Amino acid sequence: MSDDLRTIYKGRLLAVKDLPTLPTALQEVSRLLELPNTTTDQVAKVISVDQVLAAKVLKMVNSPIYGFPGRIGTVKHALVLLGFNVIRGLIISTSVYDDMNRAMRGLWDHSVGCSLACGELARALGMKDPEEYAVAGLLHDLGKVVSALQLPEAKARVDAVVQEQDLPYIDAETQVLGFGHDRINAWLAEHWNLPPAIREGMAFHHKPMSARIYPQMACVVHVGNFMARLFEYGSGGDDNVPQLSPHALKLLGMNQSALEALLDTLCEKFADAGELGFA
Amino acid sequence: MPASGTRGIGRIIERIIGRSMERVMSTRPLGFGDAAAVGVPRCWLVTADGCLTATVRALWAADGDPEGQRTASSRPMDWRVFDNGRAVLEQFFLDPPDLLLVSAALPDMSGVSLIQLVKGENVYRQVATLLALNAPDVAGVDWQGVEVDDFMVLPAAPVSAEGAGCMPLPPPLSTELAARIELALTRAGRALDASPLTKLPGNTSIIKFIQGLIDRRMDFALAYADLDNFKAFNDKYGFSRGDEVLMLTARLIATTAREVRGQPAFVGHVGGDDFVFVTPVDEAEDACRRVVGAFDAIVPGFYDADDRERGAIVAHDRQGQVRTFPLMAVSIAVVCNRPGDGLSLAHYGEASYRASQVKKLAKDRTGSCYVFDRRQA
Numbered sequence: 001m002s003d004d005l006r007t008i009y010k011g012r013l014l015a016v017k018d019l020p021t022l023p024t025a026l027q028e029v030s031r032l033l034e035l036p037n038t039t040t041d042q043v044a045k046v047i048s049v050d051q052v053l054a055a056k057v058l059k060m061v062n063s064p065i066y067g068f069p070g071r072i073g074t075v076k077h078a079l080v081l082l083g084f085n086v087i088r089g090l091i092i093s094t095s096v097y098d099d100m101n102r103a104m105r106g107l108w109d110h111s112v113g114c115s116l117a118c119g120e121l122a123r124a125l126g127m128k129d130p131e132e133y134a135v136a137g138l139l140h141d142l143g144k145v146v147s148a149l150q151l152p153e154a155k156a157r158v159d160a161v162v163q164e165q166d167l168p169y170i171d172a173e174t175q176v177l178g179f180g181h182d183r184i185n186a187w188l189a190e191h192w193n194l195p196p197a198i199r200e201g202m203a204f205h206h207k208p209m210s211a212r213i214y215p216q217m218a219c220v221v222h223v224g225n226f227m228a229r230l231f232e233y234g235s236g237g238d239d240n241v242p243q244l245s246p247h248a249l250k251l252l253g254m255n256q257s258a259l260e261a262l263l264d265t266l267c268e269k270f271a272d273a274g275e276l277g278f279a
Numbered sequence: 280m281p282a283s284g285t286r287g288i289g290r291i292i293e294r295i296i297g298r299s300m301e302r303v304m305s306t307r308p309l310g311f312g313d314a315a316a317v318g319v320p321r322c323w324l325v326t327a328d329g330c331l332t333a334t335v336r337a338l339w340a341a342d343g344d345p346e347g348q349r350t351a352s353s354r355p356m357d358w359r360v361f362d363n364g365r366a367v368l369e370q371f372f373l374d375p376p377d378l379l380l381v382s383a384a385l386p387d388m389s390g391v392s393l394i395q396l397v398k399g400e401n402v403y404r405q406v407a408t409l410l411a412l413n414a415p416d417v418a419g420v421d422w423q424g425v426e427v428d429d430f431m432v433l434p435a436a437p438v439s440a441e442g443a444g445c446m447p448l449p450p451p452l453s454t455e456l457a458a459r460i461e462l463a464l465t466r467a468g469r470a471l472d473a474s475p476l477t478k479l480p481g482n483t484s485i486i487k488f489i490q491g492l493i494d495r496r497m498d499f500a501l502a503y504a505d506l507d508n509f510k511a512f513n514d515k516y517g518f519s520r521g522d523e524v525l526m527l528t529a530r531l532i533a534t535t536a537r538e539v540r541g542q543p544a545f546v547g548h549v550g551g552d553d554f555v556f557v558t559p560v561d562e563a564e565d566a567c568r569r570v571v572g573a574f575d576a577i578v579p580g581f582y583d584a585d586d587r588e589r590g591a592i593v594a595h596d597r598q599g600q601v602r603t604f605p606l607m608a609v610s611i612a613v614v615c616n617r618p619g620d621g622l623s624l625a626h627y628g629e630a631s632y633r634a635s636q637v638k639k640l641a642k643d644r645t646g647s648c649y650v651f652d653r654r655q656a
Binding site: 067068077080081085128213 | 573
């Protein structure tokens with residue numbers, strides 16, 4: 001494809017404003033903000049299962065106006081720094097998908113599944129800030145959400161290619177657009193000043209060994225994505241389970257038994273989350 | 280401002296030598312309005328326009344007419360009137376007022392040059408200045424060059440001697456004048472000492488706020504926060520990333536203090552890595568705990584990965600020795616004012632002295648912490 005077309009696409013993607021979300025978490029946050037004794041932790045827990053709300057909060061706190069762009073990587077820290085006043089404003093200004101609701105639901109659940117898996121994996125590996133890994137997992141398919149909104153005609157063609165050729169979503173994206181949602185993720189993360197670790201997790205979860213600064217983050221999101229697909233938790237837009245990179249497992253120091261232990265933990269976690277109504 | 284000291288000294292000097300000075304000077308400034316009590320803004324009017332003088336007098340003269348026109352929104356002010364520019368300057372430099380309202384046309388100089396003279400000195404920049412002029416003159420003013428805070432367009436006045444037969448301006452204009460004066464005073468108070476980095480109120484506002492609470496015998500907890508190992512961080516990563524940490528600290532304290540229940544609530548930036556915040560006594564410990572907890576959780580993200588992993592910066596000190604500096608921490612010293620329980624601070628200076636004593640205890644500990652002034656508890 002021509003560079004010109006790519007530049008045009010990039011411009012349209014980054015011009016995204018007022019990213020809508022699904023009603024579930026939004027309504028719950030609104031409800032919590034009405035109560036007098038709501039804590040930051042309570043609100044953070046709800047926002048952490050909605051990729052769009054989480055992205056908005058992180059984009060806001062990392063914007064240059066607050067003076068520390070690219071430094072805040074967890075929803076909880078973002079909420080502590082923004083304060084309920086700003087959160088309230090953000091919630092009021094967020095609109096809700098209506099007709100696309102059903103189509104998007106699978107993608108929302110998939111992002112929650114990946115987030116859960118990344119958080120668990122980071123904890124099991126003894127990482128210092130597992131919350132940040134969970135955030136990278138939550139946002140790993142945000143590029144799909146943004147392209148569906150900003151390039152709706154391309155989205156329809158991608159869906160058709162997935163159906164007709166039984167291709168993974170990212171391959172169909174590359175066929176139609178010339179680039180995948182991993183590239184869109186990199187643009188968005190850069191544009192929104194998200195922390196470098198989160199950016200690399202979002203941008204390299206399909207090619208974890210290409211991450212330059214935080215390969216561990218990219219590998220965790222890679223494995224987390226695989227797990228969510230394996231458990232068929234939500235839908236990433238196609239029915240394939242992606243290839244699990246042996247290099248990623250090796251980089252994380254995971255052997256067969258570590259992988260099995262993770263599978264067992266996630267079995268329980270996913271069952272619990274399902275009961276909470278997120279799946 | 281009231282408690283900063285300079286005004287007090289100025290007034291003492293004025294009290295000692297003022298009378299003889301006035302005798303020497305040809306024009307004795309005319310005083311009216313509320314005599315300078317604590318917190319009453321001191322305003323000077325410099326004009327030869329009798330109508331303007333009459334208007335200000337009608338708006339703020341407390342003694343003359345009890346049914347006076349003082350508008351509902353206007354508060355007491357202590358006014359002095361000068362009919363020429365030179366008379367103002369010496370007194371101004373000795374003991375500046377809070378506000379200067381100057382007519383563009385004065386007998387001995389232009390109002391604009393008077394304002395330039397006064398505002399050119401950085402120590403007098405806090406004085407709010409208003410320029411009163413006639414409509415045709417508005418176009419002739421270099422608005423970017425003159426450091427005036429606001430202006431007021433008045434009808435062309437007949438130049439009359441000593442304001443004989445001058446009537447006060449009628450309500451729409453007089454109300455506007457009162458509003459502009461009030462706004463200029465308020466704006467000067469809130470904007471000037473704010474930290475350019477964090478936009479939080481600076482020292483003058485902090486002292487004014489705390490002294491106000493002490494004077495009104497209110498209960499409050501005053502917390503002084505500063506950062507440990509900030510210098511080592513600045514030295515290694517540079518001022519720009521150091522500023523990021525200051526912005527983080529400011530934001531953290533500001534959101535925490537804002538979400539505290541009840542009054543008083545206040546946050547100020549003393550300078551550098553020193554901050555203060557005020558909360559109700561009962562809320563202080565919870566606020567400190569939240570600031571400390573969040574700071575420790577967030578600050579590692581401001582270091583590069585290797586330092587974060589190590590939990591420290593390794594650097595050479597001035598003697599060339601290798602030294603280890605732990606990650607930055609916030610330490611908070613808290614002093615309480617509870618006049619009802621016999622625990623009252625005499626003045627702001629005592630609060631800051633006690634806080635510095637308590638701070639020594641906080642500094643003996645490693646990591647983030649908060650310490651309360653136990654002599655009070």
